[in-house]
Amino acid sequence: MKKKTLQGIIRFLVNTLTKITYIDMDHIPAEGGVILALNHLSFFDTPVVLVNERRPDVTALVTTKYEKKFFISWFINTAEGIWINRDIADFSAIQKASKALKAGKAVGIAPEGTRSEKNQLQEGKPGTVMLAVKSGMPIVPLAITGTEDAFQKMLRFQRPTITVRFGKAFTIPPLEPGHRSRQLKEWTEIVMMRIAELLPESYRGVYRDKVG
Numbered sequence: 001m002k003k004k005t006l007q008g009i010i011r012f013l014v015n016t017l018t019k020i021t022y023i024d025m026d027h028i029p030a031e032g033g034v035i036l037a038l039n040h041l042s043f044f045d046t047p048v049v050l051v052n053e054r055r056p057d058v059t060a061l062v063t064t065k066y067e068k069k070f071f072i073s074w075f076i077n078t079a080e081g082i083w084i085n086r087d088i089a090d091f092s093a094i095q096k097a098s099k100a101l102k103a104g105k106a107v108g109i110a111p112e113g114t115r116s117e118k119n120q121l122q123e124g125k126p127g128t129v130m131l132a133v134k135s136g137m138p139i140v141p142l143a144i145t146g147t148e149d150a151f152q153k154m155l156r157f158q159r160p161t162i163t164v165r166f167g168k169a170f171t172i173p174p175l176e177p178g179h180r181s182r183q184l185k186e187w188t189e190i191v192m193m194r195i196a197e198l199l200p201e202s203y204r205g206v207y208r209d210k211v212g
Contacts, residue, residue: 004056006078011051017154018146023165025054028140033101034169035135037128038142039195039203040110041119043072044150048164049108049142050079059100060108061093084127086113094131101135108142111191119148120205124192126184132172139191141167143198165198 084093
């Protein structure tokens with residue numbers, strides 16, 4: 001199966017089984033490399049991002065711990081996803097993502113590094129900023145709500161309400177020699193704050209008190 005066919009099937013299922021709304025999708029550049037930095041609540045997040053109509057060329061970084069699960073592995077490979085080992089500094093995955101960005105694709109990445117079990121933002125990790133600096137591409141913050149219990153609701157024949165809100169794109173300048181560690185931390189905080197600003201207060205987690 002080709003990616004376009006998979007997207008068509010997933011789009012039909014998402015539109016049929018859920019009440020989904022994409023807000024301010026025009027904040028995503030219509031073409032060219034762009035990083036979509038999103039909060040991570042559920043396995044359902046990837047399909048939701050995959051079928052956005054603005055950038056059907058989107059791919060995503062997905063943890064290798066699911067690589068041996070047949071259906072998930074097939075889905076990610078068909079969707080042309082990029083496997084990343086979260087347990088190490090996976091420079092190979094960053095290089096593949098950077099290559100995809102320079103080829104003009106959109107790349108989704110969760111700065112938290114893993115799915116939130118409390119449905120709230122966790123502390124961000126520097127991988128997203130490293131990718132943005134290496135590629136020179138802009139970041140569009142992306143906030144998802146409603147996917148955390150989407151599967152459970154669908155099993156009860158309910159249509160979950162899912163909202164995907166996009167923020168304005170911004171670019172991270174080159175990091176200064178001698179200050180990289182500090183600036184990586186500062187920019188990671190900024191990325192997470194941009195996501196938190198798009199979320200309802202109950203989803204902001206460790207960034208709740210930092211949003212004005």
